[in-house]
Amino acid sequence: MNGDSDLGAPSSPRRQYAKWRVLSLVLVHALIVIHIAHWLIAGWTLAPLELNEVLYTLELGIVTAGFVFMALALLSTAIFGRFFCSWACHMLALQDLSAWLLEKCRIRPKPVRSRLLLAVPVGAMLYMFAWPHLTAVIDGRGLPLLARLHTRTDGQGWGSFTTSDFWRNLPGLGVAATTLFVCGFAIVYLLGSRSFCTYACPYGALFAIADRLAPGKIRLSKHGASCTRCGVCTAACSSHIRVHQELTLFGRVVSPACLKDLDCVSACPVSAIEYGAARPSGFLSWRRFGRFGVPYDFSWSEEALMALVFVASLLSLRGLYGRVPFLLSLALAGIAAFLAVIGTRFASRRDLRLAGIQVKRAGTITRAGWCTAAGLLLALGLLAHSALIRWHDFRGGRAFASLVHRNARGESLPGDRELRSAIDHLEFCDRFGLFRSPELSWQLASLHWLNGRPVAAAPHIARLLKHEPCAHDWRIKLAAAELGRGRSEAAETQLVEVLERTRAGSSESDRAVRSAAHVMLGDLAASRSDSAGALEHYRQALAGAADPRSLQHRIDSVLASMAARP
DSSP: OTTOOOSSSOOOTTOOOHHHHHHHHHHHHHHHHHHHHHHHHHSOEEOOOOGGGHHHHHHHOBOOHHHHHHHHHHHHHHHHOSHHHHHHOHHHHHHHHHHHHHHHTTOOOOOOOOHHHHHHHHHHHHHHHTHHHHHHHHTTOOSOTGGGOBOOOGGGSSOSSEESOTTTTSOOHHHHHHHHHIIIIIHHHHHOTTHHHHHTOHHHHHHHHHHTTOSEEEEEOSSSOOOOOOSHHHHHOTTOOOHHHHHHHHSBOOOTTOOOOOHHHHHOTTOOEEEEEOOOOTTTTOOTTTTTSSOOSSOHHHHHHHHHHHHHHHHHHTTGGGTOOHHHHHHHHHHHHHHHHHHHHHHHOSSEEETTEEEEETTEEOHHHHHHHHHHHHHHHHHHHHHHHHHHHHHHHHHHHHHHHHHHTTOOOTTOHHHHHHHHHHHHHHHHOSOOOHHHHHHHHHHHHHTTOHHHHHHHHHHHHHHOTTOHHHHHHHHHHHHHTTOHHHHHHHHHHHHHHTTTOOSHHHHHHHHHHHHHHHHHHHHTTOHHHHHHHHHHHHHHOSSHHHHHHHHHHHHHHHHTOO
Protein backbone atom coordinates (compact mmCIF):
# COMPACT_ATOMS: atom_id res chain seq x y z
CA MET A 1 0.00 0.00 0.00
CA ASN A 2 3.05 2.27 -0.22
CA GLY A 3 2.34 5.39 -2.24
CA ASP A 4 -1.38 5.37 -1.48
CA SER A 5 -2.91 8.60 -0.20
CA ASP A 6 -5.98 9.50 1.78
CA LEU A 7 -9.16 10.81 0.17
CA GLY A 8 -10.08 12.32 3.51
CA ALA A 9 -9.63 12.02 7.23
CA PRO A 10 -9.89 8.55 8.71
CA SER A 11 -13.31 7.40 9.82
CA SER A 12 -14.30 7.70 13.45
CA PRO A 13 -14.54 4.41 15.34
CA ARG A 14 -17.74 2.48 14.50
CA ARG A 15 -19.24 5.38 12.59
CA GLN A 16 -22.75 4.51 11.38
CA TYR A 17 -23.10 5.20 7.66
CA ALA A 18 -26.37 3.33 7.18
CA LYS A 19 -28.58 6.22 8.34
CA TRP A 20 -26.82 8.60 5.95
CA ARG A 21 -27.32 6.21 3.06
CA VAL A 22 -31.00 5.85 3.94
CA LEU A 23 -31.30 9.64 4.01
CA SER A 24 -29.62 9.84 0.61
CA LEU A 25 -32.02 7.29 -0.91
CA VAL A 26 -35.04 9.01 0.64
CA LEU A 27 -33.84 12.28 -0.88
CA VAL A 28 -33.54 10.59 -4.29
CA HIS A 29 -37.15 9.45 -4.11
CA ALA A 30 -38.26 12.89 -2.91
CA LEU A 31 -36.59 14.41 -5.98
CA ILE A 32 -38.43 11.92 -8.19
CA VAL A 33 -41.74 13.00 -6.65
CA ILE A 34 -40.85 16.69 -7.14
CA HIS A 35 -39.87 15.96 -10.74
CA ILE A 36 -43.26 14.37 -11.50
CA ALA A 37 -45.14 17.08 -9.58
CA HIS A 38 -43.42 19.80 -11.61
CA TRP A 39 -44.51 18.10 -14.85
CA LEU A 40 -48.12 17.75 -13.62
CA ILE A 41 -48.26 21.41 -12.59
CA ALA A 42 -46.24 23.09 -15.35
CA GLY A 43 -47.02 20.74 -18.23
CA TRP A 44 -43.32 20.36 -19.02
CA THR A 45 -40.22 19.40 -17.06
CA LEU A 46 -36.69 18.10 -17.26
CA ALA A 47 -36.68 14.92 -19.34
CA PRO A 48 -36.65 11.70 -17.27
CA LEU A 49 -33.22 10.93 -15.86
CA GLU A 50 -33.63 7.32 -16.89
CA LEU A 51 -30.48 5.44 -17.80
CA ASN A 52 -32.31 3.61 -20.60
CA GLU A 53 -32.55 6.89 -22.50
CA VAL A 54 -28.87 6.32 -23.32
CA LEU A 55 -30.16 3.97 -26.01
CA TYR A 56 -31.73 6.88 -27.90
CA THR A 57 -28.39 8.63 -27.88
CA LEU A 58 -26.62 5.54 -29.20
CA GLU A 59 -29.20 4.66 -31.85
CA LEU A 60 -30.45 8.09 -32.94
CA GLY A 61 -27.64 10.41 -31.94
CA ILE A 62 -29.98 12.49 -29.77
CA VAL A 63 -28.43 13.92 -26.62
CA THR A 64 -30.88 13.21 -23.81
CA ALA A 65 -30.84 14.19 -20.16
CA GLY A 66 -30.55 10.49 -19.35
CA PHE A 67 -27.37 10.24 -21.43
CA VAL A 68 -25.77 13.18 -19.61
CA PHE A 69 -26.83 11.71 -16.27
CA MET A 70 -25.33 8.33 -17.17
CA ALA A 71 -22.07 9.94 -18.33
CA LEU A 72 -21.71 11.82 -15.04
CA ALA A 73 -22.50 8.69 -13.01
CA LEU A 74 -19.87 6.69 -14.91
CA LEU A 75 -17.29 9.45 -14.49
CA SER A 76 -17.87 9.63 -10.74
CA THR A 77 -17.66 5.83 -10.51
CA ALA A 78 -14.31 5.83 -12.34
CA ILE A 79 -12.97 8.16 -9.63
CA PHE A 80 -14.74 7.29 -6.39
CA GLY A 81 -16.05 3.77 -7.05
CA ARG A 82 -19.64 2.48 -7.18
CA PHE A 83 -21.23 4.94 -4.76
CA PHE A 84 -24.03 5.69 -7.22
CA CYS A 85 -25.45 2.16 -7.01
CA SER A 86 -25.84 2.08 -3.24
CA TRP A 87 -26.42 5.75 -2.46
CA ALA A 88 -28.59 6.90 -5.40
CA CYS A 89 -30.18 3.94 -7.24
CA HIS A 90 -33.92 3.52 -6.56
CA MET A 91 -33.81 -0.16 -7.56
CA LEU A 92 -31.12 -0.99 -5.01
CA ALA A 93 -33.08 0.95 -2.39
CA LEU A 94 -36.06 -1.29 -3.09
CA GLN A 95 -33.93 -4.44 -2.86
CA ASP A 96 -32.39 -3.37 0.44
CA LEU A 97 -35.83 -2.47 1.78
CA SER A 98 -37.14 -5.90 0.76
CA ALA A 99 -34.16 -7.64 2.41
CA TRP A 100 -34.77 -5.59 5.60
CA LEU A 101 -38.47 -6.50 5.64
CA LEU A 102 -37.68 -10.19 5.10
CA GLU A 103 -35.21 -10.07 7.97
CA LYS A 104 -37.87 -8.50 10.18
CA CYS A 105 -40.02 -11.52 9.29
CA ARG A 106 -37.08 -13.75 10.30
CA ILE A 107 -36.47 -14.78 6.70
CA ARG A 108 -32.87 -14.64 5.48
CA PRO A 109 -32.69 -16.14 1.97
CA LYS A 110 -29.43 -17.87 1.19
CA PRO A 111 -27.45 -16.06 -1.53
CA VAL A 112 -27.32 -18.06 -4.76
CA ARG A 113 -23.91 -18.34 -6.43
CA SER A 114 -24.04 -19.15 -10.15
CA ARG A 115 -21.38 -18.89 -12.87
CA LEU A 116 -23.97 -18.56 -15.62
CA LEU A 117 -26.07 -15.82 -14.09
CA LEU A 118 -22.96 -13.72 -13.49
CA ALA A 119 -22.63 -13.43 -17.29
CA VAL A 120 -26.17 -12.06 -17.74
CA PRO A 121 -25.46 -8.38 -16.89
CA VAL A 122 -22.43 -8.34 -19.21
CA GLY A 123 -24.40 -9.95 -22.03
CA ALA A 124 -27.29 -7.52 -21.49
CA MET A 125 -24.86 -4.58 -21.47
CA LEU A 126 -23.33 -5.67 -24.80
CA TYR A 127 -26.78 -6.22 -26.29
CA MET A 128 -28.04 -2.80 -25.23
CA PHE A 129 -24.96 -0.67 -25.89
CA ALA A 130 -22.79 -2.48 -28.46
CA TRP A 131 -25.30 -4.42 -30.57
CA PRO A 132 -26.97 -1.32 -32.12
CA HIS A 133 -23.61 -0.15 -33.46
CA LEU A 134 -22.68 -3.61 -34.73
CA THR A 135 -25.95 -4.03 -36.60
CA ALA A 136 -25.60 -0.53 -38.04
CA VAL A 137 -22.20 -1.48 -39.47
CA ILE A 138 -23.48 -4.84 -40.78
CA ASP A 139 -26.44 -3.14 -42.48
CA GLY A 140 -24.14 -0.57 -44.06
CA ARG A 141 -25.59 2.36 -42.12
CA GLY A 142 -22.29 3.20 -40.44
CA LEU A 143 -21.82 4.30 -36.83
CA PRO A 144 -24.61 6.87 -36.00
CA LEU A 145 -24.45 8.22 -34.01
CA LEU A 146 -21.84 9.28 -31.61
CA ALA A 147 -19.98 11.03 -34.42
CA ARG A 148 -22.82 13.48 -35.02
CA LEU A 149 -24.65 14.07 -31.78
CA HIS A 150 -27.38 16.67 -31.92
CA THR A 151 -30.34 17.88 -29.92
CA ARG A 152 -34.00 18.08 -30.82
CA THR A 153 -37.07 19.67 -29.34
CA ASP A 154 -40.27 17.81 -28.56
CA GLY A 155 -41.80 19.25 -31.72
CA GLN A 156 -39.23 17.31 -33.74
CA GLY A 157 -39.63 14.06 -31.86
CA TRP A 158 -37.58 13.56 -28.72
CA GLY A 159 -36.77 16.40 -26.37
CA SER A 160 -33.12 16.48 -25.46
CA PHE A 161 -33.39 18.05 -22.00
CA THR A 162 -37.00 19.13 -21.45
CA THR A 163 -40.23 17.41 -22.37
CA SER A 164 -43.99 17.70 -22.10
CA ASP A 165 -44.34 13.89 -22.37
CA PHE A 166 -42.81 12.71 -19.11
CA TRP A 167 -43.97 9.08 -19.56
CA ARG A 168 -42.59 8.83 -23.09
CA ASN A 169 -40.14 6.05 -22.22
CA LEU A 170 -41.61 4.73 -18.98
CA PRO A 171 -43.90 1.69 -18.57
CA GLY A 172 -47.50 1.86 -17.49
CA LEU A 173 -48.48 1.58 -13.84
CA GLY A 174 -49.21 -2.17 -13.96
CA VAL A 175 -45.93 -3.06 -15.67
CA ALA A 176 -43.99 -0.71 -13.37
CA ALA A 177 -45.54 -2.30 -10.26
CA THR A 178 -44.78 -5.81 -11.57
CA THR A 179 -41.19 -4.81 -12.35
CA LEU A 180 -40.68 -3.37 -8.89
CA PHE A 181 -42.16 -6.48 -7.26
CA VAL A 182 -40.08 -8.95 -9.30
CA CYS A 183 -36.81 -6.99 -9.42
CA GLY A 184 -37.10 -5.61 -5.91
CA PHE A 185 -38.68 -8.42 -3.91
CA ALA A 186 -39.13 -11.78 -5.66
CA ILE A 187 -35.56 -12.03 -6.93
CA VAL A 188 -34.22 -10.98 -3.51
CA TYR A 189 -36.37 -13.60 -1.76
CA LEU A 190 -35.27 -16.39 -4.09
CA LEU A 191 -31.68 -15.49 -5.03
CA GLY A 192 -30.50 -13.38 -2.10
CA SER A 193 -29.93 -9.70 -1.35
CA ARG A 194 -28.98 -7.42 -4.24
CA SER A 195 -29.40 -10.31 -6.66
CA PHE A 196 -30.90 -8.06 -9.34
CA CYS A 197 -27.69 -6.03 -9.28
CA THR A 198 -25.60 -9.20 -9.41
CA TYR A 199 -27.53 -11.21 -11.99
CA ALA A 200 -29.54 -8.86 -14.19
CA CYS A 201 -28.61 -5.16 -14.22
CA PRO A 202 -26.76 -4.15 -17.44
CA TYR A 203 -26.00 -0.70 -16.03
CA GLY A 204 -24.29 -2.37 -13.08
CA ALA A 205 -21.99 -4.13 -15.56
CA LEU A 206 -20.94 -0.72 -16.92
CA PHE A 207 -20.38 0.63 -13.43
CA ALA A 208 -18.34 -2.48 -12.55
CA ILE A 209 -15.98 -1.75 -15.46
CA ALA A 210 -15.59 1.85 -14.32
CA ASP A 211 -14.99 0.69 -10.72
CA ARG A 212 -11.94 -1.30 -11.84
CA LEU A 213 -10.31 2.02 -12.79
CA ALA A 214 -11.29 3.88 -9.64
CA PRO A 215 -8.72 4.83 -6.96
CA GLY A 216 -11.48 5.10 -4.38
CA LYS A 217 -11.49 1.80 -2.46
CA ILE A 218 -12.44 0.14 0.79
CA ARG A 219 -9.02 -0.51 2.32
CA LEU A 220 -7.16 -1.40 5.48
CA SER A 221 -6.89 1.62 7.72
CA LYS A 222 -3.51 3.23 8.14
CA HIS A 223 -4.55 4.97 11.34
CA GLY A 224 -6.56 2.35 13.21
CA ALA A 225 -5.81 -1.02 14.75
CA SER A 226 -4.68 -4.03 12.75
CA CYS A 227 -7.25 -6.31 11.11
CA THR A 228 -8.00 -9.38 13.24
CA ARG A 229 -9.63 -11.27 10.33
CA CYS A 230 -12.74 -11.85 12.42
CA GLY A 231 -15.01 -11.81 9.35
CA VAL A 232 -17.52 -9.32 10.79
CA CYS A 233 -17.02 -7.13 7.73
CA THR A 234 -17.87 -10.03 5.41
CA ALA A 235 -21.02 -10.81 7.39
CA ALA A 236 -22.09 -7.16 7.09
CA CYS A 237 -21.64 -7.02 3.30
CA SER A 238 -25.00 -7.23 1.50
CA SER A 239 -23.19 -7.72 -1.82
CA HIS A 240 -21.72 -11.05 -0.59
CA ILE A 241 -18.07 -10.06 -0.97
CA ARG A 242 -15.45 -11.86 1.13
CA VAL A 243 -14.23 -8.54 2.50
CA HIS A 244 -11.78 -9.91 5.09
CA GLN A 245 -10.28 -12.24 2.50
CA GLU A 246 -9.71 -9.47 -0.05
CA LEU A 247 -8.24 -7.18 2.60
CA THR A 248 -5.83 -9.94 3.60
CA LEU A 249 -4.77 -10.67 0.02
CA PHE A 250 -4.68 -7.18 -1.45
CA GLY A 251 -4.97 -4.69 1.39
CA ARG A 252 -8.17 -3.38 -0.25
CA VAL A 253 -11.44 -4.66 -1.68
CA VAL A 254 -10.82 -5.29 -5.38
CA SER A 255 -14.17 -6.83 -6.35
CA PRO A 256 -16.08 -4.56 -8.78
CA ALA A 257 -19.26 -5.72 -7.05
CA CYS A 258 -18.38 -3.54 -4.05
CA LEU A 259 -21.04 -0.83 -3.93
CA LYS A 260 -19.28 1.31 -1.34
CA ASP A 261 -22.22 1.38 1.07
CA LEU A 262 -19.58 1.41 3.86
CA ASP A 263 -21.44 -1.15 5.98
CA CYS A 264 -18.21 -3.08 6.42
CA VAL A 265 -16.47 0.07 7.63
CA SER A 266 -19.18 0.62 10.23
CA ALA A 267 -19.17 -3.04 11.31
CA CYS A 268 -15.45 -3.42 11.96
CA PRO A 269 -15.06 -3.75 15.75
CA VAL A 270 -11.48 -2.40 15.73
CA SER A 271 -11.86 0.33 13.06
CA ALA A 272 -9.33 -1.43 10.83
CA ILE A 273 -11.23 -0.59 7.61
CA GLU A 274 -11.73 2.74 5.91
CA TYR A 275 -12.57 4.30 2.56
CA GLY A 276 -9.57 5.92 0.89
CA ALA A 277 -7.37 6.10 -2.16
CA ALA A 278 -5.58 2.99 -3.33
CA ARG A 279 -4.25 1.49 -6.52
CA PRO A 280 -7.07 0.65 -8.98
CA SER A 281 -7.95 -3.01 -8.83
CA GLY A 282 -7.86 -3.69 -12.57
CA PHE A 283 -8.40 -7.41 -13.01
CA LEU A 284 -7.19 -8.55 -9.61
CA SER A 285 -10.69 -9.84 -8.85
CA TRP A 286 -10.26 -12.52 -11.56
CA ARG A 287 -8.76 -15.14 -9.31
CA ARG A 288 -8.95 -18.86 -8.93
CA PHE A 289 -11.77 -18.96 -6.38
CA GLY A 290 -14.15 -16.91 -8.53
CA ARG A 291 -16.41 -13.96 -7.97
CA PHE A 292 -17.63 -14.99 -4.51
CA GLY A 293 -14.44 -16.43 -3.04
CA VAL A 294 -16.23 -19.69 -2.21
CA PRO A 295 -17.39 -22.62 -4.38
CA TYR A 296 -20.37 -22.08 -6.66
CA ASP A 297 -23.71 -23.68 -5.79
CA PHE A 298 -24.30 -25.54 -9.05
CA SER A 299 -22.56 -28.27 -11.02
CA TRP A 300 -21.67 -27.70 -14.66
CA SER A 301 -24.64 -29.82 -15.78
CA GLU A 302 -26.96 -27.70 -13.64
CA GLU A 303 -25.39 -24.54 -15.07
CA ALA A 304 -26.05 -25.90 -18.59
CA LEU A 305 -29.69 -26.51 -17.68
CA MET A 306 -29.91 -22.97 -16.30
CA ALA A 307 -28.45 -21.61 -19.54
CA LEU A 308 -31.07 -23.39 -21.65
CA VAL A 309 -33.95 -22.33 -19.41
CA PHE A 310 -32.67 -18.76 -19.18
CA VAL A 311 -32.44 -18.30 -22.95
CA ALA A 312 -35.81 -19.97 -23.55
CA SER A 313 -37.46 -17.86 -20.85
CA LEU A 314 -35.92 -14.63 -22.10
CA LEU A 315 -37.11 -15.29 -25.67
CA SER A 316 -40.56 -16.24 -24.36
CA LEU A 317 -41.04 -13.32 -21.99
CA ARG A 318 -39.37 -10.30 -23.55
CA GLY A 319 -42.01 -8.15 -25.25
CA LEU A 320 -44.78 -10.58 -24.27
CA TYR A 321 -48.18 -8.98 -24.98
CA GLY A 322 -46.23 -5.85 -25.86
CA ARG A 323 -45.77 -5.23 -22.14
CA VAL A 324 -42.80 -7.07 -20.63
CA PRO A 325 -39.71 -4.81 -20.77
CA PHE A 326 -36.15 -6.07 -21.14
CA LEU A 327 -35.01 -5.67 -17.52
CA LEU A 328 -38.11 -7.40 -16.17
CA SER A 329 -37.64 -10.27 -18.63
CA LEU A 330 -34.00 -10.64 -17.50
CA ALA A 331 -35.07 -10.93 -13.86
CA LEU A 332 -37.87 -13.38 -14.65
CA ALA A 333 -35.57 -15.50 -16.82
CA GLY A 334 -32.99 -15.63 -14.02
CA ILE A 335 -35.66 -16.75 -11.54
CA ALA A 336 -36.94 -19.37 -14.01
CA ALA A 337 -33.40 -20.73 -14.54
CA PHE A 338 -32.89 -21.08 -10.78
CA LEU A 339 -36.28 -22.74 -10.26
CA ALA A 340 -35.52 -25.22 -13.05
CA VAL A 341 -32.56 -26.51 -11.04
CA ILE A 342 -34.71 -26.58 -7.90
CA GLY A 343 -37.19 -28.71 -9.85
CA THR A 344 -34.54 -31.29 -10.73
CA ARG A 345 -33.23 -31.31 -7.15
CA PHE A 346 -36.77 -31.74 -5.91
CA ALA A 347 -36.87 -35.10 -7.66
CA SER A 348 -33.31 -36.22 -6.93
CA ARG A 349 -32.42 -35.09 -3.40
CA ARG A 350 -33.64 -36.40 -0.07
CA ASP A 351 -33.30 -33.05 1.70
CA LEU A 352 -34.00 -29.70 0.08
CA ARG A 353 -34.57 -26.13 1.24
CA LEU A 354 -35.79 -23.20 -0.85
CA ALA A 355 -35.49 -19.63 0.44
CA GLY A 356 -35.40 -20.84 4.04
CA ILE A 357 -38.32 -23.28 3.61
CA GLN A 358 -37.78 -27.03 4.11
CA VAL A 359 -39.52 -28.63 1.13
CA LYS A 360 -38.09 -32.17 1.54
CA ARG A 361 -36.87 -33.90 4.67
CA ALA A 362 -35.38 -37.39 4.64
CA GLY A 363 -36.99 -38.12 1.29
CA THR A 364 -40.46 -36.99 2.40
CA ILE A 365 -42.13 -33.98 0.85
CA THR A 366 -43.31 -31.53 3.50
CA ARG A 367 -46.59 -29.64 3.37
CA ALA A 368 -44.68 -26.57 2.26
CA GLY A 369 -42.98 -28.82 -0.29
CA TRP A 370 -46.30 -29.80 -1.87
CA CYS A 371 -47.21 -26.11 -2.16
CA THR A 372 -43.79 -25.45 -3.68
CA ALA A 373 -44.26 -28.29 -6.18
CA ALA A 374 -47.67 -26.92 -7.18
CA GLY A 375 -46.16 -23.48 -7.61
CA LEU A 376 -43.33 -24.85 -9.77
CA LEU A 377 -45.82 -26.70 -12.00
CA LEU A 378 -47.95 -23.58 -12.32
CA ALA A 379 -44.89 -21.52 -13.22
CA LEU A 380 -43.86 -24.12 -15.81
CA GLY A 381 -47.35 -24.06 -17.33
CA LEU A 382 -47.37 -20.26 -17.53
CA LEU A 383 -43.91 -20.23 -19.08
CA ALA A 384 -44.92 -22.83 -21.69
CA HIS A 385 -48.07 -20.84 -22.49
CA SER A 386 -46.02 -17.65 -22.79
CA ALA A 387 -43.56 -19.38 -25.12
CA LEU A 388 -46.41 -20.54 -27.38
CA ILE A 389 -48.00 -17.10 -27.49
CA ARG A 390 -44.66 -15.42 -28.10
CA TRP A 391 -43.85 -17.82 -30.99
CA HIS A 392 -47.15 -17.10 -32.73
CA ASP A 393 -46.68 -13.39 -32.07
CA PHE A 394 -43.18 -13.49 -33.57
CA ARG A 395 -44.30 -15.38 -36.69
CA GLY A 396 -47.34 -13.19 -37.17
CA GLY A 397 -45.43 -9.99 -36.49
CA ARG A 398 -42.70 -10.87 -38.99
CA ALA A 399 -45.27 -11.66 -41.67
CA PHE A 400 -47.12 -8.44 -40.84
CA ALA A 401 -43.99 -6.34 -41.35
CA SER A 402 -43.40 -8.01 -44.73
CA LEU A 403 -47.00 -7.39 -45.80
CA VAL A 404 -46.87 -3.72 -44.81
CA HIS A 405 -43.73 -3.35 -46.92
CA ARG A 406 -45.37 -5.07 -49.90
CA ASN A 407 -48.50 -2.97 -49.54
CA ALA A 408 -46.38 0.19 -49.57
CA ARG A 409 -45.00 -0.99 -52.94
CA GLY A 410 -48.55 -1.21 -54.28
CA GLU A 411 -48.87 -5.01 -54.39
CA SER A 412 -52.35 -6.56 -54.26
CA LEU A 413 -52.73 -8.58 -51.06
CA PRO A 414 -56.30 -9.94 -50.58
CA GLY A 415 -56.25 -13.73 -50.54
CA ASP A 416 -52.44 -13.84 -50.23
CA ARG A 417 -51.08 -16.94 -48.46
CA GLU A 418 -48.69 -14.89 -46.31
CA LEU A 419 -51.58 -12.63 -45.34
CA ARG A 420 -53.67 -15.61 -44.28
CA SER A 421 -50.75 -17.04 -42.29
CA ALA A 422 -50.19 -13.74 -40.48
CA ILE A 423 -53.88 -13.53 -39.57
CA ASP A 424 -53.91 -17.13 -38.28
CA HIS A 425 -50.86 -16.58 -36.06
CA LEU A 426 -52.11 -13.32 -34.58
CA GLU A 427 -55.68 -14.58 -34.17
CA PHE A 428 -54.20 -17.40 -32.07
CA CYS A 429 -52.63 -14.80 -29.80
CA ASP A 430 -55.90 -12.89 -29.66
CA ARG A 431 -57.93 -16.00 -28.83
CA PHE A 432 -55.66 -17.74 -26.32
CA GLY A 433 -53.51 -14.96 -24.88
CA LEU A 434 -54.05 -13.73 -21.34
CA PHE A 435 -53.98 -10.08 -22.48
CA ARG A 436 -54.63 -8.18 -25.69
CA SER A 437 -52.13 -5.47 -26.47
CA PRO A 438 -53.06 -2.37 -28.51
CA GLU A 439 -50.38 -3.40 -31.01
CA LEU A 440 -52.07 -6.78 -31.55
CA SER A 441 -55.42 -5.06 -32.15
CA TRP A 442 -53.76 -2.70 -34.62
CA GLN A 443 -52.06 -5.55 -36.48
CA LEU A 444 -55.23 -7.64 -36.78
CA ALA A 445 -57.29 -4.63 -37.81
CA SER A 446 -54.72 -3.79 -40.50
CA LEU A 447 -54.50 -7.37 -41.77
CA HIS A 448 -58.27 -7.86 -42.05
CA TRP A 449 -58.52 -4.51 -43.80
CA LEU A 450 -55.79 -5.49 -46.26
CA ASN A 451 -57.63 -8.76 -46.80
CA GLY A 452 -60.73 -6.83 -47.87
CA ARG A 453 -62.75 -7.84 -44.81
CA PRO A 454 -63.66 -4.63 -42.97
CA VAL A 455 -66.40 -6.38 -40.99
CA ALA A 456 -63.81 -8.79 -39.52
CA ALA A 457 -61.59 -5.81 -38.75
CA ALA A 458 -64.35 -3.96 -36.83
CA PRO A 459 -63.96 -5.59 -33.35
CA HIS A 460 -60.20 -5.14 -33.47
CA ILE A 461 -60.58 -1.49 -34.47
CA ALA A 462 -63.02 -0.95 -31.60
CA ARG A 463 -60.51 -2.37 -29.09
CA LEU A 464 -57.74 -0.26 -30.61
CA LEU A 465 -59.82 2.90 -30.20
CA LYS A 466 -60.31 2.18 -26.51
CA HIS A 467 -56.55 2.57 -26.08
CA GLU A 468 -56.06 5.27 -28.72
CA PRO A 469 -59.30 7.30 -28.95
CA CYS A 470 -57.62 9.92 -31.15
CA ALA A 471 -56.76 7.43 -33.90
CA HIS A 472 -59.22 9.24 -36.20
CA ASP A 473 -58.27 7.36 -39.39
CA TRP A 474 -59.24 4.13 -37.69
CA ARG A 475 -62.49 5.60 -36.44
CA ILE A 476 -63.37 6.48 -40.05
CA LYS A 477 -62.59 2.88 -41.03
CA LEU A 478 -64.74 1.59 -38.16
CA ALA A 479 -67.61 3.70 -39.45
CA ALA A 480 -67.12 2.15 -42.91
CA ALA A 481 -67.10 -1.33 -41.36
CA GLU A 482 -70.32 -0.56 -39.46
CA LEU A 483 -71.92 0.54 -42.72
CA GLY A 484 -70.80 -2.77 -44.24
CA ARG A 485 -72.65 -4.53 -41.44
CA GLY A 486 -75.78 -2.46 -42.12
CA ARG A 487 -75.45 -0.51 -38.87
CA SER A 488 -75.84 3.05 -40.14
CA GLU A 489 -76.62 4.53 -36.71
CA ALA A 490 -73.42 3.06 -35.21
CA ALA A 491 -71.46 4.40 -38.17
CA GLU A 492 -73.00 7.85 -37.73
CA THR A 493 -72.04 7.82 -34.03
CA GLN A 494 -68.40 7.17 -34.92
CA LEU A 495 -68.37 9.90 -37.58
CA VAL A 496 -69.89 12.46 -35.26
CA GLU A 497 -67.25 11.60 -32.65
CA VAL A 498 -64.52 12.22 -35.23
CA LEU A 499 -65.97 15.69 -35.86
CA GLU A 500 -66.20 16.41 -32.15
CA ARG A 501 -62.63 15.32 -31.43
CA THR A 502 -61.13 17.26 -34.36
CA ARG A 503 -63.31 20.37 -34.09
CA ALA A 504 -60.50 22.56 -32.79
CA GLY A 505 -57.74 20.90 -34.83
CA SER A 506 -56.14 22.86 -37.65
CA SER A 507 -53.53 20.37 -38.86
CA GLU A 508 -53.68 18.85 -42.33
CA SER A 509 -54.51 15.44 -40.90
CA ASP A 510 -57.39 16.87 -38.83
CA ARG A 511 -58.83 18.61 -41.90
CA ALA A 512 -58.50 15.40 -43.92
CA VAL A 513 -60.39 13.20 -41.42
CA ARG A 514 -63.07 15.89 -40.97
CA SER A 515 -63.54 15.98 -44.72
CA ALA A 516 -63.80 12.18 -44.90
CA ALA A 517 -66.32 12.14 -42.04
CA HIS A 518 -68.48 14.79 -43.72
CA VAL A 519 -68.43 12.85 -47.00
CA MET A 520 -69.66 9.70 -45.26
CA LEU A 521 -72.29 11.64 -43.31
CA GLY A 522 -73.36 13.23 -46.59
CA ASP A 523 -73.70 9.79 -48.16
CA LEU A 524 -75.81 8.66 -45.18
CA ALA A 525 -78.06 11.70 -45.53
CA ALA A 526 -78.38 11.04 -49.27
CA SER A 527 -79.37 7.42 -48.60
CA ARG A 528 -82.21 8.79 -46.47
CA SER A 529 -83.22 11.25 -49.21
CA ASP A 530 -82.19 14.16 -46.97
CA SER A 531 -80.87 16.42 -49.70
CA ALA A 532 -80.43 19.46 -47.44
CA GLY A 533 -78.38 17.46 -44.92
CA ALA A 534 -76.34 15.87 -47.70
CA LEU A 535 -75.55 19.23 -49.31
CA GLU A 536 -74.44 20.73 -45.99
CA HIS A 537 -72.08 17.85 -45.21
CA TYR A 538 -70.69 17.88 -48.75
CA ARG A 539 -70.12 21.62 -48.53
CA GLN A 540 -68.09 21.21 -45.35
CA ALA A 541 -66.23 18.25 -46.87
CA LEU A 542 -65.15 20.39 -49.83
CA ALA A 543 -63.82 23.08 -47.47
CA GLY A 544 -61.21 20.73 -46.05
CA ALA A 545 -60.62 18.39 -49.01
CA ALA A 546 -57.08 17.87 -50.26
CA ASP A 547 -58.44 17.19 -53.79
CA PRO A 548 -61.69 19.18 -54.06
CA ARG A 549 -62.07 18.58 -57.82
CA SER A 550 -62.21 14.81 -57.45
CA LEU A 551 -64.52 15.10 -54.44
CA GLN A 552 -66.79 17.50 -56.31
CA HIS A 553 -67.14 14.96 -59.12
CA ARG A 554 -68.22 12.29 -56.63
CA ILE A 555 -70.68 14.65 -54.91
CA ASP A 556 -72.23 15.59 -58.26
CA SER A 557 -72.76 11.90 -59.02
CA VAL A 558 -74.48 11.30 -55.66
CA LEU A 559 -76.70 14.36 -56.05
CA ALA A 560 -77.59 13.35 -59.60
CA SER A 561 -78.67 9.91 -58.44
CA MET A 562 -80.78 11.52 -55.71
CA ALA A 563 -82.48 13.78 -58.27
CA ALA A 564 -83.27 10.77 -60.48
CA ARG A 565 -85.18 9.00 -57.72
CA PRO A 566 -88.98 9.04 -58.03
